[in-house]
Amino acid sequence: MAKIPVLADVTSANNELADELRAELARRGILTLNLIASPGAGKTTLLERTIAALAGELRLAVVEGDLATSLDAERIVQAGAPAVQINTGGGCHLEAQMVRQALKQIDLDQTDVLVIENVGNLVCPTGWDLGEDAKVVVASLPEGDDKPLKYPSAFATAQAVVVNKIDLEPYLPARAETMRANALRINGSLAVFAVSCATGAGLEGWLDWLRGRVREKRAAHQRAAQASAHA
Amino acid sequence: MAKIPVLADVTSANNELADELRAELARRGILTLNLIASPGAGKTTLLERTIAALAGELRLAVVEGDLATSLDAERIVQAGAPAVQINTGGGCHLEAQMVRQALKQIDLDQTDVLVIENVGNLVCPTGWDLGEDAKVVVASLPEGDDKPLKYPSAFATAQAVVVNKIDLEPYLPARAETMRANALRINGSLAVFAVSCATGAGLEGWLDWLRGRVREKRAAHQRAAQASAHA
Numbered sequence: 126m127a128k129i130p131v132l133a134d135v136t137s138a139n140n141e142l143a144d145e146l147r148a149e150l151a152r153r154g155i156l157t158l159n160l161i162a163s164p165g166a167g168k169t170t171l172l173e174r175t176i177a178a179l180a181g182e183l184r185l186a187v188v189e190g191d192l193a194t195s196l197d198a199e200r201i202v203q204a205g206a207p208a209v210q211i212n213t214g215g216g217c218h219l220e221a222q223m224v225r226q227a228l229k230q231i232d233l234d235q236t237d238v239l240v241i242e243n244v245g246n247l248v249c250p251t252g253w254d255l256g257e258d259a260k261v262v263v264a265s266l267p268e269g270d271d272k273p274l275k276y277p278s279a280f281a282t283a284q285a286v287v288v289n290k291i292d293l294e295p296y297l298p299a300r301a302e303t304m305r306a307n308a309l310r311i312n313g314s315l316a317v318f319a320v321s322c323a324t325g326a327g328l329e330g331w332l333d334w335l336r337g338r339v340r341e342k343r344a345a346h347q348r349a350a351q352a353s354a355h356a
Numbered sequence: 357m358a359k360i361p362v363l364a365d366v367t368s369a370n371n372e373l374a375d376e377l378r379a380e381l382a383r384r385g386i387l388t389l390n391l392i393a394s395p396g397a398g399k400t401t402l403l404e405r406t407i408a409a410l411a412g413e414l415r416l417a418v419v420e421g422d423l424a425t426s427l428d429a430e431r432i433v434q435a436g437a438p439a440v441q442i443n444t445g446g447g448c449h450l451e452a453q454m455v456r457q458a459l460k461q462i463d464l465d466q467t468d469v470l471v472i473e474n475v476g477n478l479v480c481p482t483g484w485d486l487g488e489d490a491k492v493v494v495a496s497l498p499e500g501d502d503k504p505l506k507y508p509s510a511f512a513t514a515q516a517v518v519v520n521k522i523d524l525e526p527y528l529p530a531r532a533e534t535m536r537a538n539a540l541r542i543n544g545s546l547a548v549f550a551v552s553c554a555t556g557a558g559l560e561g562w563l564d565w566l567r568g569r570v571r572e573k574r575a576a577h578q579r580a581a582q583a584s585a586h587a
Contacts, residue, residue, distance in 0.1 A: 164394045164478050164507055165499025192479065194506055215509055217448065217479040245507070246479050247395050248423065248448040267498040267521060268396025275425055276395055276476070278446055290498060293527055298554075323529075 142221040146256025154346035159257035164245030166265035218250040259284035270304035292321035373452035377487025385577035390488035395476030397496035490515035501535035523552035
């Protein structure tokens with residue numbers, strides 16, 4: 126019988142494309158984040174706050190992933206950053222090919238930080254590389270402080286966690302400190318920020334982390350440019 | 357070239373098994389619900405409340421789906437109902453074959469209502485039939501009242517929606533009435549209950565709906581038994 130070619134890893138084609146995107150974005154010195162969270166954890170609100178706080182300092186651009194509607198992209202544009210909406214139909218996560226399409230609509234020469242806001246889902250996006258430098262999880266305190274233990278893969282693969290809605294802590298059984306400790310049990314190298322995107326509390330730590338990642342990215346970009354000039 | 361058999365629909369094998377489960381559960385007169393929600397929306401807390409409220413009246417049994425841990429099954433047993441925990445590893449939804457395995461651990465002769473608590477995910481579980489009579493969505497108000505519009509498939513395929521955590525409404529921009537209206541825009545036949553599993557507010561409407569579904573199931577069961585006796 127003739128040998129049938131089998132695609133061994135359904136994500137391998139995606140990963141190849143993600144590596145190409147990462148190389149292209151690195152060549153331009155753009156920091157790229159893949160924002161992962163449950164529905165309604167506050168990804169878009171965090172971005173609205175971040176865009177406003179960094180206006181005039183860093184230029185953000187946003188790729189928005191949703192099953193349906195362009196509500197989130199509209200909010201980002203309203204906040205002052207360019208945004209492209211991807212509707213996945215029923216798809217539970219973004220894929221690198223969708224991001225590649227979306228980037229055609231973004232002026233990358235005018236972008237310092239690209240944020241890809243994934244579909245609201247704490248499970249599926251984890252396994253799909255989008256060419257990002259880092260995954261960031263937004264975890265909403267009302268979801269309960271045990272979430273890192275119950276959805277470990279998102280936390281295990283991220284570099285940072287933003288614990289959001291801490292303004293609700295007085296009315297909840299959940300504690301931000303417990304969520305932080307549980308996140309660190311899953312991944313001890315996580316940067317964890319407890320914030321309220323409603324009040325603005327705690328955002329400075331997150332913004333400083335972001336600034337630090339941009340500085341690192343620019344330094345790496347400069348080293349690469351010098352190496353190529355000396356070559 | 358030899359014809360290669362292709363599985364046309366990846367869910368068809370699942371659906372066949374789900375139909376078998378549904379027939380078996382119907383033969384026993386057991387009402388079966390598939391509980392779907394985002395992480396931390398309050399599925400387990402709703403079940404704890406429901407088990408306590410219906411103690412001595414209806415016997416619940418629970419199949420718990422989680423990526424990891426047996427925290428939820430422990431809570432159900434603590435609340436007074438038998439529970440089986442399924443850990444999916446990384447899997448983003450339960451499948452009928454997992455439920456079939458789990459049911460071997462449950463005494464169905466002592467069960468009036470079987471609740472299958474799916475993995476916390478508002479997207480993927482929607483497409484996987486588990487042999488249930490009805491899907492029930494738990495939607496947490498802190499997630500935002502626009503969630504039915506952004507995650508329509510879960511709401512479109514459900515029979516009931518429990519809007520949870522309404523005790524937090526004074527501290528949120530979201531409104532339970534707006535979430536109800538948005539859910540009904542997606543699916544006008546939904547039964548919608550605004551509740552607080554923390555305070556117990558609004559639970560009576562949910563419990564009455566559940567009692568009504570059990571009565572219907574028993575009546576259908578009785579008709580089927582009479583028809584088979586007359587045959």
